[in-house]
Amino acid sequence: MTAPLRLAFMGTPEFAVPALDALVAAGHEIAAVYTQPPRPAGRGHRLTPSPVQAAAARHGLAVRHPERLKDPEEQAAFAALDLDVAVVAAYGLILPRAILDAPRLGCVNIHASLLPRWRGAAPIQRAILEGDAQTGITIMMMAPGLDTGPMLLAEALQIGPDTTAGELHDRLAALGARLIGPALDGLAEGTLTPEPQPEAGVTYAAKITAEDGRMTFADAERELRRVRALAPRPGGWMAHEGERLRVLAVEPAPDAPPGAPGEVVDERLAIACATGGAIRPTRLQRPGRPPHDVDAFLRGHAMPPGTRLA
DSSP: OOSOOEEEEEEOSGGGHHHHHHHHHTTOEEEEEEOOOOEEETTTTEEEOOHHHHHHHHHTOOEEOOSOSOSHHHHHHHHTTOOSEEEEESOOSOOOHHHHHSSTTOEEEEESSSTTTTEESOHHHHHHHTTOSEEEEEEEEOOSSSSOSOEEEEEEEEOOTTOOHHHHHHHHHHHHHHHHHHHHHHHHHTOOOOBOOOSTTOOEEOOOOGGGGBOOOSBHHHHHHHHHHTTTTTOEEEEETTEEEEEEEEEEOTTSOOOSTTBBOSTTOOEEOSBSOEEEEEEEEOTTSOOEEHHHHHHHSOOOTTOBOO
16 A cells, blocks of 8 residues: 555445445545434434444544535535545535545545446446346546546456345445555556546436336346345335235246236246246235245235236
8 A cells, every 4th residue: 555645535325334444444544534414214213323424433533424515614624624535435415526626636436337337326226127247346536427537447246147236235345445445546656547438338327216116027037137126125016905015035937827917827926927927026025014935925915826916
């Protein structure tokens, strides 16, 4: 490692925690940690600090959680930190030009895709949902615009046929933590030159909505990907008798008899799709109930052959 850098870390969810831990372990001087303010969580709606704030507290680091960074006072406070660099990982706030320009070396982002594919809010889920064979981490310089800055480092990871978003999230978080140190070293030493992103291949990873989880039973392979892309949260879902049933795991049902799209076609909840055969949810959850494997679920919520789902 080069001489320790004076930096700010800006992140909020669990994805960012391994990178913060790695920067602390590497001996960098972390002048401040920026994260989203505590939010209501749980049944009691108690204010709960973000995972990054909790990690910063474990390390004894100063934490700031402004609601926004557009205020001149916040920008002046950031500039007063006299930073070499800022490291950003899933922070959740737009960085104005005054913030981007304040550190001596700029602001560096850990992004969970191989840019320019899947710029935006949900690159992990979109990569699985669209059937990508690989994704990865890109360490990039931040610039105005949505994930448009030049790239310092990138490394790919394969997406297996059974990979869930939760599993891929953890692998990418670990990869980002491993790459951020060499990226900062190369930036500080001048041995890494930021390279513009290719103009071809740009895609956008829109934020996941409830409608993304709705199972349409149009294509079996897409439904398998849908559930994996949204596991463990929020899960896929299907409607039955006025309830929204969460589908947390699913498998192909190649031996199931044919049926209309959305029709239950055997005693263990195989569901026909318009193309690609049938699928079988293997773990489900009713509203307000704990999750159950399919056999236990069916004992308490009968869905015999001929049942239609929407």
